[in-house]
Structure formats: structure tokens, C-alpha cells
Amino acid sequence: MVGQITVTELLTALRKLLTERVDLFVGILIFLLALVAGAVTRRYVRGALRELDIPEAVAGTPFERTARRLGTSTVGVLANLCGLFVLVVGGLITLRIVHTIPQDLLTLRITDFFRQLFIAALVVVVGVIVGDKLELYLRERLRGVKVPEAGVLPLLTKYSVFYIASLIALSQIGIATRPLLVLLAAYVFGLVFIGGLAMKDLLAAAAAGVYLLLTEPYAIGDEVKLDGHRGIVQEVDTFVTHIEAEGEEYVVPNDRVFRRGVIIVRE
16 A cells, blocks of 8 residues: 555656656756766776776876775776766756856856866876876986986976966865966976076986987997997987996996097997
């Protein structure tokens, strides 16, 4: 009996909803569709990012490690952001249909705010990922460089990307960024001039390394005399040249090779 009454009341309520509150029924239906669309979007974005090998690209970055500690991943964060955005859009459409808040306020303010907030969050996440990845890449490339300033360059690059991403995100949500732009200009000035002076040896080695890699005056396996050392070339990268002789390996900065020249031994 109780079950019959419950079913009857449910059918009556549903009929009343369809006849008297069509807007509420449509709003509920749209919100349910938004839930489904959000889940589908999250799954699609997750699959697309995996197809692009994003998990391998961000492996080992601080952002990925933090996400793992929170029980998710970089791909999961990006996919959840996209799914949440679809859900929020569906919720806003639902509120507009059921006339919960003034339509002009919803259209002009709230919709723009959530769109800008989503873009800002996405910019911050991407900026953190790119900054972390650049830091790891530069540390790997500079591992064999015996220059004290080499360890500073990855951190400078990382926080430069963070700062630029923060500026873009703040401008998206309407926060005045002119003072921050002034600081950015001062930072770039200091980075170019003061940093250039501090890392002149590293920059000189890099410039010489680019020239050597393009012209290839010697290659791996050649016997050469470099900076007073004679041996077999083992590796040539942007900053240094590795030569080996009698069980000893010499690491010669490329700017010395460029200044003092190289003798290729042909016997």
C-alpha cells in the first residue's frame, strides 16, 4: 500500500512539474545533461592528453609529484578542470532558465567571470607545468657544465615562466597588472644586463658551442688537441667538449676551443 501511494504521489508530482513548472523541469534536464557532458569531456580530454604523451612529458616535474601525492595527476587536473567548466556552464544555463537570479546579471557578470576564471586557472596550471619541465630540461643539459652560474639558470627560467603565467591569469580575472608589468620590465632588464654579466662565461661557451655544432670542425671519434690536451673526442654539446686520453677525460669549455683553436690529428 505504501509502495502504491509513493508511486502515485511521484507520478502526481511529475505531472504537476511538467504542467506547472516546465522551466524547472527543463532546467533539471539540462543540468543532468551537463553532468553527463562534463564526465564525457573529462574522459575525452584525459584520452587526448595521453595520446599526446603528456604523462611522459611531465613525468618527474614538481607539479606531477604534488598531484600524485594528492591522488591525481597532471592529466587528471587538466581533465577535471575542463569537465568542471562544462558543468559550471550547464549550471549557469539552468539558473537562467529557472529565473533564480536576474538574467542580465547572469549574462553580463557571472558568465564572464566563470569563463575568465577557468582560463586563468588553466593558464596557471599550464604555466607551472611548463616552468617545471623547463627547469628539469635545463638542469639535465647543464649537468656537465662546470660553471657556478649554471645552476641558477634553470631556477630563473622556471620562475620567469611562473611570473608571466601569473600576470596572464590575473589580467584574465580583471586584476590590475600594471605594477606587476613594471616589475616584469625591471626583472627583464636585470636578467638581460646583470644576469648577462654574471653568466658571461656560460653564454660565451653556449655561443661557441652553437657555432661548433653548426660547422662541425671535428666530430666524435676524431683525435684532436684542445686547450693543451690531446685525445679522442667523446662528446660535443652546447657548452663543453669531452675528450679522452689514456684513461682520463677532459672537459673543455667551448669558448676556449673557439678562442685558442683546435688541432685535428691526422695520422
